[in-house]
Amino acid sequence: MSNKNSRALLLLLLTGFVALTGCNKKERLSNESQLPNVVSVEEAQKSFTDYFHKQAQTELQTSNLSIAPNWDAHTTVHLSSKFSLLKVPQIQGGRTFGNNGKCYWYRDIIFQKQNDKVNAVAFEIRMDTAYFNKQIAKLGPGLDIRSYVDNKNFSGYILFFTLDNVFITGRKYTAGKMTYSLFPPAKDKRAAQTEDVICDYNDPVVGIRCWNEETGVTGVDLPGIVVTAPYTGPVILPGSSDPLAPVYNPAYDPNLIHNEGGGTGTSSPTATPPKSPAIIDDSKLKDCMKEVLASLKWQSKGVSSIIQQFAGEGDRLGFNWNVKNGPLGPDENGSTEPLYDRANNTVNTTIDDSKYKNATTFVVARTLLHEAVHAYIVTRFGTNPITANQTYGDLVEYYNRTQDANGAHHMTMATFVSSIADALQGFGELNGIITDRQFYEDMAWGGLTSTQAFKSLPIATQNRINNVLSVEQNGVDMNGAAKQQRGKKSGC
Amino acid sequence: MNVKHLCCGILFLSCITFGTPTKAQEKQRNYTIKKHKKTGTAGALIVIRAFEAGKPDEQPLVGVNLILDADTTKPSRSIGYEGVYKLQVRPGKHKIWAGWPGYKAITTGYISANPGDSILLNFYLSPDGPLVN
Structure with a gap:
């Protein structure tokens, strides 16, 4: 992936998190045609089709995620006067992880335009089982799965994948607050499939960075370890930097994300870029x-x-x-x-x-x-x-x-x-x-x-x-x- | 001495006897330790966070470097953006060092880690002196 494309992807990921955590539904429904950088459904369709067409041509990994999204149910999310996302529902379901836990999840495709190029990532929401049950008790059964996700109290994972299902990065939320970030295994950041990263829903804190003295392995933790006192408050973020960028790819200067993207903030108050120019x-x-x-x-x-x-x-x-x-x-x-x-x-x-x-x-x-x-x-x-x-x-x-x-x-x-x-x-x-x-x-x-x-x-x-x-x-x-x-x- | 005074005396003595920290929550000058016991696990786990001294309610610090068994030459590890670091350790006694440029470093006393222990270790780091010349 070229530098430029990677940067665009990072921007898309950052703004994607904001889409869930920083906007309410009323903000999403604005007059799309009058704003710049809005991705039209036609552009998104072309981007999506081109992507899988190219993958097939080069015989790279493909998956059933090439299933066409439900274009009619698209939503435009305006993050600022300059940047927008087009969210299109794709698939959803319930899935068993490990022996006991069942996770209810759905996946949307997010499109964003930058420099006239449309980028896309898969955006997956996995609700904690307890959270899902609580929301059903509150709202009643039978609704569209997306209706049970509420930004204010969401507990679960937001995960990003490439369109061919390679895990990129993610965040864990508890009661509406981000509790930590998730990264692929350090040795091969882009090679992990979902189950390699998020495995055990009995473990409430999967993904905390750790170091095992016995094995000398450092990196993202996998199941089997229970932390008795997980941190549940907001995560400190470094100034205007995107917390994902340094680990995802240390070569990037994370400030570029905000310089180019306008930085509408993330889930943490300390992630907001400085309001005044540098002086x-x-x-x-x-x-x-x-x-x-x-x-x-x-x-x-x-x-x-x-x-x-x-x-x-x-x-x-x-x-x-x-x-x-x-x-x-x-x-x-x-x-x-x-x-x-x-x-x-x-x-x-x-x-x-x-x-x-x-x-x-x-x-x-x-x-x-x-x-x-x-x-x-x-x-x-x-x-x-x-x-x-x-x-x-x-x-x-x-x-x-x-x-x-x-x-x-x-x-x-x-x-x-x-x-x-x-x-x-x-x-x-x-x-x-x-x-x-x-x-x-x-x-x-x-x-x-x-x-x-x-x-x-x-x-x-x-x-x-x-x-x-x-x-x-x-x-x-x-x-x-x-x-x-x-x-x-x-x-x- | 009437009954009222006797009751007050007993209450006072109770406060002295039972009001001190327990072993499970041993408070040191610039770090705290909480121990939890979990059966069926051979190893021990130390969960580490660091805060700026005097600001325990603020977000935990990121980037703070940690050295397990501080009196050895083991490499340092740093707390990531999650604000917490987990160390799986062999049962035994461990000293842990925490420091970061700009803060005064702290080394714990020996922390006893028994099989099945989960230990929450919070550091409270004080700002270091200014950088001069």
């Missing part, structure tokens, strides 16, 4: 620092691109960076909070202007870049913790070993000193300062001199770097001798 709030920063920060925004060399991302340029993070002035400890130039502020989609940094009275703008710039990298990493961990654990595996390993988050950040940062130097050089050139590359590389070590990487440098190199940092910061070298600074005075 750097420097209103409480001293003017001398604002100017440097503005300069850094203007060039994209090295890690300056991080600042641009915070500022909403280019491949933006979509989150905010709050940089303010404030007092810090004796040896602290800048400080960034280690946890992401989910309530405000913000990461907070403090810069102490009193440390820059004798410093050059290079010191301000390198501090801002340094803190921007801290902020970037904090944002990555705060908004997409699972992916960050993988992306920054060395940082996590260092932290696990030392419990020193600051050291772990710096260890990571030391691996791209050269990129920080690029950004400083870009800043210098933008401000008309021409000096040698060695100077920028030495300056880039600012804040990182306690790292093992720095201590591994030859002593003469360490001394040279320490002298450069000291001169630019205070106008004197490590021996206290006054030296000519390369940069302009910061004016702080």
Whole structure:
């Protein structure tokens, strides 16, 4: 499956969940023809027919799911002003799983249009037996099976399959709230059939990620284990990220889902993307620092691109960076909070202007870049913790070993000193300062001199770097001798 | 001392004697353990969640890293988007470490896991100090 198609599928899955959990029936019945991206029944029919025609031609797996949906019973679900789904009932029934449990289920086909291409997935609802019985007692027998599903109190599974019945992903709901996600086995994410994933309806919590010490197997749990205290509240989701994307395919940046899809939210309040555009709030920063920060925004060399991302340029993070002035400890130039502020989609940094009275703008710039990298990493961990654990595996390993988050950040940062130097050089050139590359590389070590990487440098190199940092910061070298600074005075 | 005072005294002593946590719900400083017994199972199960300290009613944290038998070199595992992690363990005593960049790490004392035990372990992680320089 190509990148583009996979992305479209992810979008469809995300919006599909919203279709059940985020819309009521009145919202579904609106004037379809006046809205963009509405899939007509004719388009859906063609897409469906083409899909199975292509499958048959290539002799790939097909199934009785090629049964034509009940096109007359279609429903259009409007998720936003830009995105709609066409839901078409296909099949339904009761099915026995394991020895005792019987599950009542139905399957709809969901169609969505993106860039004029119609994508489709099978959307299966499996009601918990107890829930189904309760709904029958409440509403009476003999209704269409779909009538027994109520978003407000739904208990059961929402599962997605390709049209040829390969399980993609799913979610478990209890009393109307999502309790966890389901994924295919890790080794072959797309190969599992339904029964391999959801097997035992005696087990109320099938699918919780686990690790078996005996076998060393990690991944989706299968039947036979009873959890005595399953979590039943809303599941925390990382900022605007789609919780399904990182596990489904770690290569995707989940933010793309919302950028392209308009993000109408999911079952969790923390899944809602930030309402305001990404900004750097420097209103409480001293003017001398604002100017440097503005300069850094203007060039994209090295890690300056991080600042641009915070500022909403280019491949933006979509989150905010709050940089303010404030007092810090004796040896602290800048400080960034280690946890992401989910309530405000913000990461907070403090810069102490009193440390820059004798410093050059290079010191301000390198501090801002340094803190921007801290902020970037904090944002990555705060908004997409699972992916960050993988992306920054060395940082996590260092932290696990030392419990020193600051050291772990710096260890990571030391691996791209050269990129920080690029950004400083870009800043210098933008401000008309021409000096040698060695100077920028030495300056880039600012804040990182306690790292093992720095201590591994030859002593003469360490001394040279320490002298450069000291001169630019205070106008004197490590021996206290006054030296000519390369940069302009910061004016702080 | 009249009967009323005697009754109050007995009530007071009862509160002291029976009001302390039981073994089944042993409360530590920054984690809690609840044990449930289930017969017919050879192994033991530890179900782990992590919360931000002082916010036990909020959603459990995702991504928190866990190490079983904290004083060994076993690899870490992380809590997924479900907000809960299940560890099937051999019966015996286990220390569990929980940590994540930005929070102060916690290591439990030895948790005794007997055959058939289901143990719910909640961590309450406190924010770590700021990242400086």
